[in-house]
Amino acid sequence: MTFEHLPTIAPKVLYTVGDFDFTVTMLSTCIVTSALIVFAAAVRIFCIPKWNGDHRHTSVLRMFLEWAVGMFDANSEDLTEKYSGTVGAVYFGSSAFIMFGILIELFGLRSPLSDMNCNIVLGLITFFAVLIIGFMHKRAKRLTHYAAVIPLVTDCVVPFSMALRLFGSVFSGFLIMDIVYMTPLRNLLPVFLAPIFTLFHALMQAYIFMFLSMNFINEAIE
Numbered sequence: 001m002t003f004e005h006l007p008t009i010a011p012k013v014l015y016t017v018g019d020f021d022f023t024v025t026m027l028s029t030c031i032v033t034s035a036l037i038v039f040a041a042a043v044r045i046f047c048i049p050k051w052n053g054d055h056r057h058t059s060v061l062r063m064f065l066e067w068a069v070g071m072f073d074a075n076s077e078d079l080t081e082k083y084s085g086t087v088g089a090v091y092f093g094s095s096a097f098i099m100f101g102i103l104i105e106l107f108g109l110r111s112p113l114s115d116m117n118c119n120i121v122l123g124l125i126t127f128f129a130v131l132i133i134g135f136m137h138k139r140a141k142r143l144t145h146y147a148a149v150i151p152l153v154t155d156c157v158v159p160f161s162m163a164l165r166l167f168g169s170v171f172s173g174f175l176i177m178d179i180v181y182m183t184p185l186r187n188l189l190p191v192f193l194a195p196i197f198t199l200f201h202a203l204m205q206a207y208i209f210m211f212l213s214m215n216f217i218n219e220a221i222e
Helices: 024-053 059-106 116-146 149-181 189-222
Strands: 013-017 020-023
Touching: 013 024, 013 189, 020 024, 020 149, 024 059, 024 116, 059 189, 116 149, 116 189, 149 189
Parallel strands: none
Antiparallel strands: 013 020
């Protein structure tokens, strides 16, 4: 087994237009975002009216969505209080992107979360959420939080620490699965290992991102 074909940290460039490089992770981002928009529209247009008209109707999709929405609602209400409506929706969308962004590896595409740029954007969402909600809740008193150097540094480090944690977790998982595909059992082992490992990894990273983000917001409003 050799490691010369393992993916590099920098994503592969598919084509270049002028000074703009379109990478494989950008392609994955477009696919995941488009799929989520289409899925959300389909559920809203076709499923929700049907479910509202027949409360006794159950399906795997309905139970999963109700469980997911209920979990985010409960966590956001406990941790972000009156801001739960906005915070819950934002992090439901972010976590859905993280989950499906990792699951796309099952189709042989590189996860957009294995690109550091994508993770920095997700980290900045939490940074600005903490900043804005903190000022909305405490107004001028929030400025005293930044009177000391340590709280200022801590808040500025938040987007980068979250981005590095998410990037490290996703890229290491991406490498592990690539190594599995290089083993002598590459025609058998991935069939059982890849779906279980990728699904567990996707759910875990989506939940951790949501939980950490809401805890940072909780600290800002306490």
